[in-house]
Amino acid sequence: MSQIEELREIIIGDNAAELGDLKNRLENVERRTTDVAEVLSPAIDAEFRESQARLVSSLQKPVSLGLKKAIRAEPREYAEILYPVMAPSIRRAIAQALSSMMVTINRTIESATSVKGIRTRIQSLRTGIPYAELALRQSLLYRVEHIYLIDRETGMLIDEVAAADTQSLDSDAVSAMFSAIQSFVQDSFSKDSSARLTDLRVGDHNVWVAHGPRVMLACVILGDAPESLKAELYDTLDLIRTEYSAPIAEFDGDNKDFDGVPNLMAPLLQLQLKDSAISKQAKSGRAIVPLIILALVAGFFTYQWFDRSRKVSTVEYYLRQAPGIATTNVYWDNDQLIVEGLKDPDAKIPYGTLASYDLDENELRFNMIPFRSLEVDMELQRFRQEMDLPRGVYLSARNGRVFLYGEAPILWLSNNDARIRQLSADRRLDISNLSASFESVSDMLRDNFDRDDLSRIRMSSLVEDQLTVVQITGELEAGKLALLSALFAGSRWVSITARQRVE
Amino acid sequence: MSKKKICMVGDFSVGKTSLTQKFVNNVFSEKYLTTIGVKIDTANVGHTKLIVWDVAGRDSLSSINASYLVGAAGVVLVADGSRPHTVDDLNDIWSTVTQRIGDVPAVVALNKADLDDWGVGDDKVTEFRSLGWDVFNTSAKNGQNVPELFERLVEKINA
Known part of the structure; x- marks a missing residue:
């Protein structure tokens, strides 16, 4: 044993074994872990009791980082854990949002279709106040727009909640002003130092104030709220006072310890629509909707009646203009326009004209009895078809009569003479200016006589029995004279006064 | 953000409102001064x-x-530097303040510093400073020392 070991033996003595054991414990990681585990939990508890803030501060970052990492690593597991907590709140929020949206849509439809709604829209245009705000004001019984939790002594705002879309000035200044008004009223009008200003009314707005010893809850209401809201206001104030008694007592302008207060105040942000306004407006809306529908239906039928009448008049008018058609009755049978009357087979229905008045050919049905029309236009049409007028011959109508005039080839006159005679006998055709053309008569003579004979023949025009005829004069041999008479035998358009030539 | 209530106090027509207008977001009209004070x-x-x-x-x-x-949490004592009696009156006003809310942080605005007929002697300034007040010669007309006045008061309140 060396001198050093002897010296150690003298100093440590019997404790050498314990020191060895301690050394082993320190060097052995597993053993050390077990030792720390034994004291970890009691140590945390002890530190928590000693200095809650210090322990929280120490653990905040590692716990936060650990949580973030764990959630990223196993999002599904954490989602399942949180689901029972989050889902009901999310469902409630969605249901509430949907319900609000439905109310908004219903009211928008009601207000848009009612007389009152239209009046409100005009008022909005006139005053420049948004339509939604005016409509809401008219249909509101009351709406809690703002809740302020105010420190009574300093007038400083501790926390606030506000309804959506409500305008507000600087809340800190407003709450201080509440407090100032409170002091002003109390100093000016009340000798009782415990008296409090609990109600304010300005125009459509009411301010209700619930007072506690250190804080007050001011509630800004548009419209007339029920008294029961006051009880709720005091209940909420009591709840806040109970749950936040320490932060209220220590409040010095910093509201970091009042985290949950808005959640407690939020239920007070109530909105109640006027029952009568709803029912009246709804009734008015409901009443006007059928009226509009009725007006639309009436308008539709009126238009249909007007359109059908117009079509009947149009058909009557244009068929009356059409030659060879006489209508006796025009009427609607379901979707068919029935036309009854007389129709010349040669008459043409003016489908093109009717189509331009939105009258389709398929829409029309003709129940017509055929007849022969003696209307001038029809006669003209018919004569043109029958006679195949040669060049130089014309048909025209004047003063209800048809005129056939001009110089016609003698052969055409001979072929159509029977028909012309018949028509003129009926006084339907005036042929006073119709005559055979010299050229055609001359051609016929040239075909049958030689030059000598032709030199002895003269042609002139003559009116006989109101008919213009070609008169042939001259002297011919007996045979030639017989030929001449034979050529124009029976023709009333040529008059032969030639004589037999004496040798 | 921390919120603090401060009061502008002083004699009539020393320029409290003009001084305030140079620095604040106007919310309400001045008619409230004559109605509810x-x-x-x-x-x-x-x-x-x-x-x-x-x-x-x-x-x-x-x-x-x-x-x-x-x-x-603090007060701004405002006097008209061209009217010495309004400066003297600050002692009375401070007395009213302390009786009601105690010894709160305060700064003094000797206003209308843009005028020629300045009537505040150094001894008065020294007296105010001995009371622990910071004294600023301010002008609501040209904005002289106005931000500094409020910033100093906030510093004292938050100290």
Whole structure:
């Protein structure tokens, strides 16, 4: 044993074994872990009791980082854990949002279709106040727009909640002003130092104030709220006072310890629509909707009646203009326009004209009895078809009569003479200016006589029995004279006064 | 953000409201001064939001409405540097303040420093400083020392 070991033996003595054991414990990681585990939990508890803030501060970052990492690593597991907590709140929020949206849509439809709604829209245009705000004001019984939790002594705002879309000035200044008004009223009008200003009314707005010893809850209401809201206001104030008694007592302008207060105040942000306004407006809306529908239906039928009448008049008018058609009755049978009357087979229905008045050919049905029309236009049409007028011959109508005039080839006159005679006998055709053309008569003579004979023949025009005829004069041999008479035998358009030539 | 109530106090017509207007967000009109005797505005100084109670001035007929002082974290004592008696009156006003809310942080604004007829002697300034007040020669007209006045008060309140 060396001198050093002897010296150690003298100093440590019997404790050498314990020191060895301690050394082993320190060097052995597993053993050390077990030792720390034994004291970890009691140590945390002890530190928590000693200095809650210090322990929280120490653990905040590692716990936060650990949580973030764990959630990223196993999002599904954490989602399942949180689901029972989050889902009901999310469902409630969605249901509430949907319900609000439905109310908004219903009211928008009601207000848009009612007389009152239209009046409100005009008022909005006139005053420049948004339509939604005016409509809401008219249909509101009351709406809690703002809740302020105010420190009574300093007038400083501790926390606030506000309804959506409500305008507000600087809340800190407003709450201080509440407090100032409170002091002003109390100093000016009340000798009782415990008296409090609990109600304010300005125009459509009411301010209700619930007072506690250190804080007050001011509630800004548009419209007339029920008294029961006051009880709720005091209940909420009591709840806040109970749950936040320490932060209220220590409040010095910093509201970091009042985290949950808005959640407690939020239920007070109530909105109640006027029952009568709803029912009246709804009734008015409901009443006007059928009226509009009725007006639309009436308008539709009126238009249909007007359109059908117009079509009947149009058909009557244009068929009356059409030659060879006489209508006796025009009427609607379901979707068919029935036309009854007389129709010349040669008459043409003016489908093109009717189509331009939105009258389709398929829409029309003709129940017509055929007849022969003696209307001038029809006669003209018919004569043109029958006679195949040669060049130089014309048909025209004047003063209800048809005129056939001009110089016609003698052969055409001979072929159509029977028909012309018949028509003129009926006084339907005036042929006073119709005559055979010299050229055609001359051609016929040239075909049958030689030059000598032709030199002895003269042609002139003559009116006989109101008919213009070609008169042939001259002297011919007996045979030639017989030929001449034979050529124009029976023709009333040529008059032969030639004589037999004496040798 | 921490919020602190401060009060502007001083004699009538020393420029409290003009001084305040140079520094705050106007919320309400000045008519409240003549109706309920106070006008409230707000201003941000660093991380502190000041709720500034501009209390109607004291005159021969009325005193400061001390109930408006309750809860104030500090006061700005305002006097008109061209009217020495308004400077002297600050002692009385301070007395009213301390009776109601105790010895709170205070700064003194000797206002209208832009005027030629300045009537505040060094001895008065020394006296005020001996009371622990910071004294600023201010001008609501040209803004002289106005931000510094409020910033110093906030420093004293948060100290």
